[in-house]
Amino acid sequence: MAQGPTITTIAARAGVSIASVSRVLNGLPTREDTVRKVMAAADELGYVPNAVARSLKSNRTHQVAFAMADIGNPTYVAMVREVQPVLKTAGYRLVLHSTGGDVDDEVDVLRRLGERYADGLIISPLRGITGKHLDLLTAAPAPTVVIGSIPEGTPVDNVRTDSRAGVRLALEHLYGLGRRSIGFLNGPLDTVPGAARDAAYADALDGLGLPYDPDLVEVGDFYRAEGAEAARRLLERSRPDAILCANDLIALGALDVLRAERLRVPEDVALVGMDDTELATAAWPTLTSVGLGSAERGRRAAELLLDRLDNGVAEPRIVTVEPTLAVRASTEGAA
Known part of the structure; x- marks a missing residue:
């Protein structure tokens, strides 16, 4: 069976060193003209990066999960529309999970963080934080942000509204x-x-x-x-x-x-x-x-998670998004 393109063949095609190819493919800072040469050579040779191998090597999946009660609810749709571009700009894919508001499902999402299916989690528990949630959040192996109310002292970043x-x-x-x-x-x-x-x-x-x-x-x-x-x-x-x-x-x-x-x-x-x-x-x-503030809550949750992934901030943070009233025809002019 013919061997697929490797960093060695890409280096030969691009006319650069193997080290330079490795830096480009791993997203490390590299001269712009080198990046162009390497990416052009990779495209010509049909190179497909081995995401599994890279994630094992870097201990990163470059994925963030978002667990919500109902993926079709307009409130969560508004959140996702803000979360995704924030994560994409930082090089992360967004994985969505609809729990149906089931506590056991939410708990399972938290428990499976230990399997490293994602580098971080945004979760919005519909029925609040139970003792099971709290135990897993306290020992979570990956950064987690909760959208919604949480008990005082819960050791995770939190975005809430009033x-x-x-x-x-x-x-x-x-x-x-x-x-x-x-x-x-x-x-x-x-x-x-x-x-x-x-x-x-x-x-x-x-x-x-x-x-x-x-x-x-x-x-x-x-x-x-x-x-x-x-x-x-x-x-x-x-x-x-x-x-x-x-x-x-x-x-x-x-x-x-x-x-x-x-x-x-x-x-x-x-x-x-x-x-x-x-x-x-x-x-x-x-x-x-x-x-x-559904959209803003989503955006702030994504920003908090990225900050923790990048910087490992020590103290949990709480962000409160204040409500507003949009007056329209269903009340306007009512006598």
């Missing part, structure tokens, strides 16, 4: 529009966002001097169809003049039901989502939504 402040922004906006019967469509309470937004809704009502009415609250899941079902259940027993939804997908489901009930948005019912995804501007009417 969804409680986001809920408060939404309710203050609706209150300022004269809305006093404000419903709430939430996701599962055993998830981090569901629990945080449930508590924030009650706190925000109290801060505005409005009573908490359980008939105005419905729990479903963070998807459009489940949001529609939750909205139907809510409207069967009450008629709020505004509804806050725990994410934009739920809000789209609620919008479907409000249309079916011939309730005008925003005239009859003002509607607010959360996450401020692209869906908010694609909806009709366009959706007022609380932005929780």
Whole structure:
């Protein structure tokens, strides 16, 4: 069997030393004209680098994993769009893993870091950090960044948002529009966002001097169809003049039901989502939504991970991305 091109044959074709070829193929600083000669020779000879051998030699895979609950959720899509270019510029490939929000799956992702399938991990646990997560994060053999809330003292870099402040922004906006019967469509309470937004809704009502009415609250899941079902259940027993939804997908489901009930948005019912995804501007009417900085959280997580991979920073760091409110047609002009 004919032997494929090697650094020796590449060196001969390029007219440079074997050491120069090795430096170029391993990404080490080399004169620009040498890089051009080596890469041209490699292309002509059909050289394909042996990634496995290189990773064993350097103890690096040049891959970073990102584990999230739902790869199709617009919030995570926004994160990935920021994470990937940051990593690509630094020479890393991005490997995506959808956990379905399953704690055991998340724990398995952390455990398998010991197999060196990636040089680092970004993970966003939907149901929070359990004792199993914490044990593995403490002993993680590769740098890890958590997007979401973590217990105080967890020894990893962390990027979070303040969804409680986001809920408060939404309710203050609706209150300022004269809305006093404000419903709430939430996701599962055993998830981090569901629990945080449930508590924030009650706190925000109290801060505005409005009573908490359980008939105005419905729990479903963070998807459009489940949001529609939750909205139907809510409207069967009450008629709020505004509804806050725990994410934009739920809000789209609620919008479907409000249309079916011939309730005008925003005239009859003002509607607010959360996450401020692209869906908010694609909806009709366009959706007022609380932005929780998904894209920025993704970018900052990637930057923290790269910094730790390059520099091995000693102390864990916490970055908090503040929420914003984007006011659009689903509330604007509501009387």
